Amino acid sequence: GNSVTQMEGPVTLSEEAFLTINCTYTATGYPSLFWYVQYPGEGLQLLLKATKADDKGSNKGFEATYRKETTSFHLEKGSVQVSDSAVYFCALSRYGQNFVFGPGTRLSVLP
Amino acid sequence: NAGVTQTPKFQVLKTGQSMTLQCAQDMNHEYMSWYRQDPGMGLRLIHYSVGAGITDQGEVPNGYNVSRSTTEDFPLRLLSAAPSQTSVYFCASSRTGDAGELFFGEGSRLTVL
Numbered sequence: 413g414n415s416v417t418q419m420e421g422p423v424t425l426s427e428e429a430f431l432t433i434n435c436t437y438t439a440t441g442y443p444s445l446f447w448y449v450q451y452p453g454e455g456l457q458l459l460l461k462a463t464k465a466d467d468k469g470s471n472k473g474f475e476a477t478y479r480k481e482t483t484s485f486h487l488e489k490g491s492v493q494v495s496d497s498a499v500y501f502c503a504l505s506r507y508g509q510n511f512v513f514g515p516g517t518r519l520s521v522l523p
Numbered sequence: 524n525a526g527v528t529q530t531p532k533f534q535v536l537k538t539g540q541s542m543t544l545q546c547a548q549d550m551n552h553e554y555m556s557w558y559r560q561d562p563g564m565g566l567r568l569i570h571y572s573v574g575a576g577i578t579d580q581g582e583v584p585n586g587y588n589v590s591r592s593t594t595e596d597f598p599l600r601l602l603s604a605a606p607s608q609t610s611v612y613f614c615a616s617s618r619t620g621d622a623g624e625l626f627f628g629e630g631s632r633l634t635v636l
Binding site: 446456458503507513 | 554556563564565566568571573613615617618619620623624625626627628629630
């Protein structure tokens with residue numbers, strides 16, 4: 413079946429540091445790939461997505477590129493802020509259903 | 524825009540009691556689902572529906588029932604609550620057929636004593 417693997421963390425960085433959270437997936441066909449973010453006490457919200465190979469999703473300074481050859485969708489940000497402290501989930505889906513989530517990575521950014 | 528609305532936000536039950544978590548969406552989404560989130564366990568799919576009158580089990584369906592009589596509503600029923608059902612529950616919906624994202628409600632925190 414489909415699955416998503418991501419580094420579980422926690423990840424602790426200083427403000428303005430570079431962030432990478434690795435995500436790899438196993439799926440048949442060509443799934444859509446997503447990064448969701450969950451701030452404390454809130455639900456998950458979409459951060460970015462990519463729907464086909466080599467697509468780059470970007471939002472709020474975060475980026476991730478759909479790499480079919482390595483089945484990866486790593487999340488990056490060049491300079492993190494304290495306000496980026498949250499839990500980040502990598503996910504995939506086929507046709508807007510059958511969503512599969514990774515375990516989540518907790519990020520703490522220290523001032 | 525209301526999006527996905529869940530009620531109640533907090534609930535405390537005694538073991539054996541029943542309750543229903545309500546979920547409504549106003550985006551005309553075909554796909555609706557319920558997840559539970561527990562520390563260290565990530566999100567686990569309980570039940571899902573691809574349209575009115577159609578429901579199916581997810582990864583952890585035991586102890587939960589669902590129904591989908593309308594496109595908008597997807598209630599989750601706990602028939603006899605157990606302490607193991609203490610969790611945060613999220614309802615989510617999406618438009619099927621394309622690369623639609625999943626929209627989440629704000630969550631319902633349930634404690635079973």
